[in-house]
Amino acid sequence: MGVKVAWPSFSTELRDFIAFIRRPNLRRLPGRSARRGWLEDWFTHLDFARLLKWAGLLWLMNMVVLGPIAVAAAGAGGAEHRLRLDALPWLQALVWAPIVEELVFRYGLRMPGHALWLVPVSVFALLSGPQWGSAFLVGLVVLACWWPYLFRSSAAPKPLPWGLRKTYRRYFGVVVHLSCLLFAAVHLGNFSYNETPLWLLPFLVLPQWVTGLALAWLRVRRGIGAAMVLHGIFNGGPLLVIWLVISWLPPQ
Template sequence: MRFRDELRDFFRFLRRPGFTPRLPGRKAGDGWVEDWFPALSVGRLLKWALFLWLVNLIFLGPIAVAAAGVGGATHRLSLDHLPWLQALLWAPIVEELVFRYGLRRLGQAWWLVPAAVAAMFMGPKWPGVLMLAGIVAVCWLPYLAAPPGTCRPLPWRYRQAYRGVFPWVFHLGSMLFAAVHLYNFNLHQTPPWLLPLLVLPQWLTGLVLGWLRVRRGIGASMLLHALFNGGPLLVVWLVIQAAPDLVK
């Protein structure tokens, strides 16, 4: 499947979010393995990351910068201590578990989302890291301890009801994902009506990550999340190396 075909599928998905069809390329076998370890090339992930970087750089980023200037908001990013570990490992795992894992695993969402939210607010310190590791272990254990196909799905009536509200769940989750990133700013006296503009890039990113989670799997959305975060940090690091006076 070509990238432009996936791009068309993404925009169709935004109009009518749904569980099917999965994108071609999934191997036959245990769906849990494909969910966490999708058959997806690094090149394809790079194309999606490039798409997000370009749209955010050319369109949504300038809007966010203008809104920050009008409202007086400033970013919390410290050029002295770039958050590599948080951006490349912590955020992709914990935020995908909070906002997107339950999109296709509703039977686990009732306990997983509150636990992952608690880990997210603990932050990447030992209590939060241990809790996050425990959440992933509990997600994997039923599938590792039982033969493929033996884990019981939700009753059919619940799945049908969830299908009806899924578009609302998907779009609300994307907006909440963007809203959480307001924490990246010192808001000062920013008017409330400007707040959504500050996180337009995160909103688009959440839409793409949600689509990828549904179509490819949670592993794919985690990988793209890490790649998306890593690109801007790498640019900032290179600029600092070329002009170290910027951090003084």
């Protein structure tokens, strides 16, 4: 029997996350191995209790610090959120965005070779939106990621040449922070700007930037599956609050 490895405490993970922001690295959490990398990357380490703690921390940061800054920036510049209260995007927030955005911005952090073909296809799906055609395309992308492992195919991805891997590790921090900035920038499309000055725009997406950092850390340490699940939980919390408020309001 193998020795059961205890997962780090939440406080230990939090300290590691802060260190990761300062200097990103490709280290896994204790308990993750490279031998069953595909299975662990997608399915194994889905600790829902721990993911709820991370979601709670991100919600708290957004309510207390980041959200008020974003609201103040929107008010100062006249920007308005495009969210329609009469048509809350449940499917897009809970399923589509967690899968597609994680494929675009974070899957390649551990699979830079895959990113060369996966990111362009996923970006096309992201820009097309949640339609049947783009959903089918995303399904093909995920199947392509799984295929060599599910069917023992000889087309299993080969590791990058050693020289490229060394270069990637050297600039990994740049890749991580650039991916988080791009992730935040994409969410600028959620706003109507009116006459908002350009210097205010970064403040509108501070919550998405910090969330992107947490998701990048989680993707590297636990896997892409955990990042997708946390992404969905994080998106679902505010929508649930909005739905409850609307439900409790007296009819006009």
